[in-house]
Amino acid sequence: MIRVDGRSDSQSLIRARGLNKTYTRAGEKIQVLQGLNLDVDKGDFVAFMGPSGSGKTTLLNLLGGLDVPSAGSVIVDGDEITHMSGSKLTNWRARHVGFIFQMYNLIPVLTAYQNVELPLLLTKLSSSERRKHVETALGVVGLADRMNHYPRQLSGGQEQRVTIARAIVSDPTFLLCDEPTGDLDRKSADEIMLLIEELVGKYGKTVLMVTHDPLIAARAHTTLHLDKGVLVEGSKLQQGVLAGGAR
Amino acid sequence: MKFRRLIFANLFRKKARLVLTIGSFAIALVLFTFLAVVKSAFNRGIEVAGADRLIVVDRVGLMQLMPISYADKIRAIPGVKYVTHDHWFGGVYQDEKNFFPQFVIDVDNHRQVYPEFIVPDEQWNNFAKDRQGAIAGKRLAERFHWKVGDRIPIKTTLYGAGAWEFNLDGIYHTDKEGGDESQFWLQWKYFDERAPSVIKSTAGWYILKLESPDDAVRVAKSIDEKFANSSDETKTETESAFAAGFAKQFGNIEFLILTIGGVVFFTLLLVTGNTMAISVRERISELAVLKAIGFTDRSVLFLVLAESVVISFIGGVLGLLLALVLIPGISAALTGLLPPLLLSKPLLALGVGFAIFVGAASGLLPGLGAMRMRVVKALRRV
Numbered sequence: 341m342i343r344v345d346g347r348s349d350s351q352s353l354i355r356a357r358g359l360n361k362t363y364t365r366a367g368e369k370i371q372v373l374q375g376l377n378l379d380v381d382k383g384d385f386v387a388f389m390g391p392s393g394s395g396k397t398t399l400l401n402l403l404g405g406l407d408v409p410s411a412g413s414v415i416v417d418g419d420e421i422t423h424m425s426g427s428k429l430t431n432w433r434a435r436h437v438g439f440i441f442q443m444y445n446l447i448p449v450l451t452a453y454q455n456v457e458l459p460l461l462l463t464k465l466s467s468s469e470r471r472k473h474v475e476t477a478l479g480v481v482g483l484a485d486r487m488n489h490y491p492r493q494l495s496g497g498q499e500q501r502v503t504i505a506r507a508i509v510s511d512p513t514f515l516l517c518d519e520p521t522g523d524l525d526r527k528s529a530d531e532i533m534l535l536i537e538e539l540v541g542k543y544g545k546t547v548l549m550v551t552h553d554p555l556i557a558a559r560a561h562t563t564l565h566l567d568k569g570v571l572v573e574g575s576k577l578q579q580g581v582l583a584g585g586a587r
Numbered sequence: 588m589k590f591r592r593l594i595f596a597n598l599f600r601k602k603a604r605l606v607l608t609i610g611s612f613a614i615a616l617v618l619f620t621f622l623a624v625v626k627s628a629f630n631r632g633i634e635v636a637g638a639d640r641l642i643v644v645d646r647v648g649l650m651q652l653m654p655i656s657y658a659d660k661i662r663a664i665p666g667v668k669y670v671t672h673d674h675w676f677g678g679v680y681q682d683e684k685n686f687f688p689q690f691v692i693d694v695d696n697h698r699q700v701y702p703e704f705i706v707p708d709e710q711w712n713n714f715a716k717d718r719q720g721a722i723a724g725k726r727l728a729e730r731f732h733w734k735v736g737d738r739i740p741i742k743t744t745l746y747g748a749g750a751w752e753f754n755l756d757g758i759y760h761t762d763k764e765g766g767d768e769s770q771f772w773l774q775w776k777y778f779d780e781r782a783p784s785v786i787k788s789t790a791g792w793y794i795l796k797l798e799s800p801d802d803a804v805r806v807a808k809s810i811d812e813k814f815a816n817s818s819d820e821t822k823t824e825t826e827s828a829f830a831a832g833f834a835k836q837f838g839n840i841e842f843l844i845l846t847i848g849g850v851v852f853f854t855l856l857l858v859t860g861n862t863m864a865i866s867v868r869e870r871i872s873e874l875a876v877l878k879a880i881g882f883t884d885r886s887v888l889f890l891v892l893a894e895s896v897v898i899s900f901i902g903g904v905l906g907l908l909l910a911l912v913l914i915p916g917i918s919a920a921l922t923g924l925l926p927p928l929l930l931s932k933p934l935l936a937l938g939v940g941f942a943i944f945v946g947a948a949s950g951l952l953p954g955l956g957a958m959r960m961r962v963v964k965a966l967r968r969v
Contacts, residue, residue: 406879407963427883434881441966445876449596459880461589506880 343379352379353546354403354514359412361398361569372398374569375412380514385540385547387557390566396550397518399566403548404437404516405429417513434462438507442519444499446491452478452502453487459510477505480543481535497528504535514546515539521556533559590886594893597866608862609902612942615855616906617913619848620938624914624928626844630831638800640700641807642829643793646820649675652789653819658693661793664809666802671696672790674778676771678741678751680731687727689741689771691778691791700796703763710735710757718777721753724768725760726927733758741771746782764931794826852945855899859949863895867953874957875965888958895950896943903942907935 343352359376362369372395380386388396401407403414405421413422421432446455456477460470478484481501491499500520507515517536521529533556539545540561549560557563565572598605643661645651655672662670674691694715698706706714706722714720723733733739733755740750753773760768779787797806807823814821824832867874874887882890911930918928 401963404879406966427885430878430881430883433879439876439879441876443872445872445966447593447596447873447876449600450593454592454596458593458877461593462881462886 354380387560394566436513438512438515440517442522477509517549612902613906620910640826669699669796674791678743714756720756726768863953891954896946899946
């Protein structure tokens with residue numbers, strides 16, 4: 341279950357409290373997130389929507405330990421990550437977070453297999469154990485037969501599948517998807533969404549996704565809207581819009 | 588090593604750039620190696636100097652001669668085992684460009700003082716019996732295709748006009764690495780017979796072998812005190828100090844070589860550093876992704892440094908291989924102008940060490956930049 345009211349729920353997998361993020365640009369302070377609260381349970385699939393600059397990616401970065409908040413806390417599976425040192429946070433990310441980016445961000449000089457293997461190079465797994473994991477991940481995304489292809493030899497949809505395989509290969513606690521279909525045509529986007537849905541439904545993965553596309557967002561369990569750094573549940577936003585319209 | 592594939596895949600990303608960088612590194616290493624062997628050649632006299640040998644010269648200068656009677660007086664000083672003397676002959680063989688050092692030696696004591704110069708006994712005995720005899724170093728004999736029994740004319744301008752003719756009675760070699768095999772020896776007795784009267788019964792310098800190297804300071808002091816206030820005061824020093832002083836006569840070669848070497852070093856640093864900086868800048872987002880998925884700052888620094896070191900190592904090894912081929916040719920072409928140029932194992936090891944150091948140093952700045960890069964900022968650039 342997803343909550344944005346900040347009421348304590350110790351069962352939540354991801355718990356954000358009073359998240360603030362302020363940037364200084366040209367001497368001016370810009371508040372991107374303002375006291376944001378969020379609770380996400382294991383197995384949830386959440387979509388974040390909102391206009392550009394509303395703080396969607398910033399929120400994802402904070403939840404994924406890529407950035408630190410100006411104030412507030414993020415607790416994932418009982419670990420308070422906001423006060424972790426740089427190297428501790430890096431190790432935490434390696435174990436708990438799978439990243440899926442809009443532009444795939446594969447290493448062009450490595451094959452699909454080698455790209456997916458990258459997170460496992462940081463573990464103590466042997467070469468044969470790594471092979472087993474990589475083949476499984478590529479099998480899940482339906483690219484077992486393309487493992488020796490380089491990114492330039494794959495279509496956009498296939499590249500994004502490799503990214504997903506790289507994100508799930510180390511079996512992370514949750515996945516963060518930043519516009520995973522933003523660079524794909526409708527058909528490929530649909531295939532990627534089916535795959536993400538499968539990861540949630542069949543494998544019980546927790547997924548937090550940023551998107552601009554309402555059709556894509558609609559496939560999540562819950563859609564949260566970010567507006568001026570504040571989170572609003574989809575249904576409440578709709579009510580607000582309706583109430584505004586009635587006046 | 589788990590990251591091997593990642594490092595090599597990145598290296599071959601831009602093949603033309605890789606080849607050019609490795610090529611420039613290799614050429615620079617050839618130059619570096621050449622400078623190092625020239626420096627080593629000038630210092631070889633110091634390196635091969637015997638720790639138990641002293642050189643006695645006239646205090647006024649090397650060209651000033653000393654009475655031959657000094658030999659017995661020096662021999663009488665406690666701690667002195669053997670004494671011999673040399674003279675500079677300074678002749679010309681066929682053409683002035685065929686320069687090689689010619690020494691007038693004391694047949695009776697030379698072998699005891701210089702045991703590292705090996706002459707077969709039979710050849711030495713023939714030489715000792717033959718007043719017009721001569722002995723040439725192996726390298727010198729090979730240079731002019733001389734063989735034992737050849738008659739060798741040497742023109743001299745120092746000791747009267749005309750050519751002195753010598754019989755080549757023997758060829759010496761040395762078992763000491765870097766030892767000089769380019770000398771030509773003739774007998775002092777024959778020289779003394781033919782020399783002008785003003786230089787009869789003189790020696791250019793004395794070389795003495797000590798009972799123990801520990802006696803060097805005491806014996807040197809005793810010799811100089813013995814001849815103090817005489818018409819030919821002496822200056823006694825160890826063979827290595829003498830060789831160092833001799834090398835300095837050519838000017839500050841070491842400074843010149845170090846200056847050129849420094850320029851080579853910084854040029855290499857800039858070339859490789861620039862390549863690595865461009866390479867890192869081109870794939871900043873990829874490095875950011877690596878950091879996002881769990882590569883630590885140190886692993887990213889390691890990846891950049893490893894790439895830089897691999898480039899410089901390959902370039903360095905190629906450069907040294909090239910130097911191994913080129914330097915003997917250059918050495919042959921410069922025979923007579925420079926001592927033999929030898930690319931020794933320590934110099935090769937120094938070259939490899941230099942290459943690795945330059946690689947690590949040039950990768951350091953781009954590596955630190957990649958290490959300090961903020962993932963969020965770098966990902967936003969995509």
